[in-house]
Amino acid sequence: MFSYQQPDAAGHFGPYGGSFASETLTHALTELREAYARYQNDPEFLAEFHSELKHFVGRPSPVYHAARMSREMGGAQIYLKREDLNHTGAHKINNVIGQAMLARRMGKPRIIAETGAGQHGVATATICARYGLECVVYMGSEDVKRQSPNVYRMKLLGATVVPVDSGSRTLKDALNEAMRDWVAHVDDTFYIIGTVAGPHPYPMMVRDFQSVIGTECLEQMPAMLAEQKASTQQPDAVIACVGGGSNAMGIFHPYIPYEKTRLIGVEAAGEGLDSGKHSASLQRGSSGVLHGNRTFILQDENGQITETHSISAGLDYPGVGPEHAWLQEIGRAEYVGITDAEALAAFHYLCRTEGIIPALESSHAVAYAMKLAKTMPADQSILVNLSGRGDKDIGTVADLSGADVYDRPSMRGLGVKGGPAA
Ligand SMILES: *Cc1c(COP(=O)(O)O)cnc(C)c1O
DSSP states (O other): OOOOOOOOTTOEETTEEOOOOOHHHHHHHHHHHHHHHHHTTOHHHHHHHHHHIIIIIOOSOOEEEOHHHHHHHTSSEEEEEEGGGSTTSBTHHHHHHHHHHHHHHTTOOEEEEEESSSHHHHHHHHHHHHHTOEEEEEEEHHHHHHTHHHHHHHHHTTOEEEEEOSTTSSHHHHHHHHHHHHHHTTTTEEEEOOSSOSSTTHHHHHHHHHTHHHHHHHHHHHHHHHHTTOSOSSOSEEEEEOSSSHHHHHHHGGGTTOTTSEEEEEEEEETOTTSSOSOOHHHHOEEEEETTEEEEEOBOTTSOBOOOOOSSGGGOOSOOOHHHHHHHHTTSEEEEEEEHHHHHHHHHHHHHHHSOOBOHHHHHHHHHHHHHHTTSOTTOEEEEEEOBBSGGGHHHHHHHTTOOTTSOOOOTTTTOTTOOOO
16 A cells, blocks of 8 residues: 655645745634644534535435446446536535535634636535525636626625636636735635645645545445456546646545556646646646645746636636645656547537536546546446536537537537537
8 A cells, every 4th residue: 555644734745735825814824724623533523524415415426337438438447426416516515515614613704715617606605605604706707707607606695706807817816816805804704715725724624525535436436346347446547637636636535545546637738738728737837836835837937827728717727736746746646638629529428428418627537538448458447536517618618619509519520429410
């Protein structure tokens, strides 16, 4: 078994992570670290967390054998961890429940959050409605336009959505604005970060809450694989898309000691890893400090954050969780890229082959699984974290396919076998 004990007491994953925050936040971060240390192994806290996950979220989410897709790829068996079936449609809710429970115990009645695709904002607004907490969500004005159904969802749930007009008007700008709000309101406000980023203890805490995904898989996979008469108890590879990296850390972390299982993170290669239009921080970035931690970021020679691009708003982030930078450095996880076009093709393929409409983010993981499966024998297996459902993306996909949302999307030019002619 691979031995792994991260982070250290100050939140370092090797040279990454840590806490780079203004003095005004020092007290709030200390308070949060102490609260998390007190509750993280508290039986009553954990019992409530798991009860919420069961009754409100609908966990455990199933693992599904994508038999048709596996057969057509002609290689390894592909399994999907169905985080898309969670309440609110993605993995984000797992983490939000944990943090909202902490906020209540810390006596903080006001919640703030940042959101890109809107999924984290919706999950946060949902839990705030359920617990009667005030909710303010910061969202780049470009994302407000791209994800209008989610903006309306948040409003229906009683949240205030604040469009952010600075910078590229996307996730990183929303994060900056949320940090600023937190500095101004530390006394009564809890900042729920939506991924494994931010200053310590966020990367560790979000990872711990999301680890329910991988922990369930460790129990579910042996039975699934026995049914397929596979030669192993656990999958040969686990694949997840990486934006900030929370769904990936959630499924990877429990598998880290299982050395025979390859861990593969899929970044958004956008228009190509060498096009300058992508969000592949781990593959094309370098070490730097962003949003309170040291990690791999996309920056120019002056340390300025560069513009990122992805077809999926949830992967469009110039940084990545520090633990991924560490896992890449020690070689325990590998990181690859999938382009917009490949993700879109996988999106259509999964819709038509398995009857599942995946999020565009998750489609990146599916696309890589389809490539990898072909290179592996049929008695091997791949587990894909299907991080979310694609309802929020149908407008984007229809636009890109030149179709009306209510029309049948054109598959022309996507290279998808068996697509309609027009
Ligand atoms: C937000 C989101 C992502 C990206 O965030 P991670 O922290 O990298 O998991 C991926 N998939 C879906 C469906 C999302 O909503």
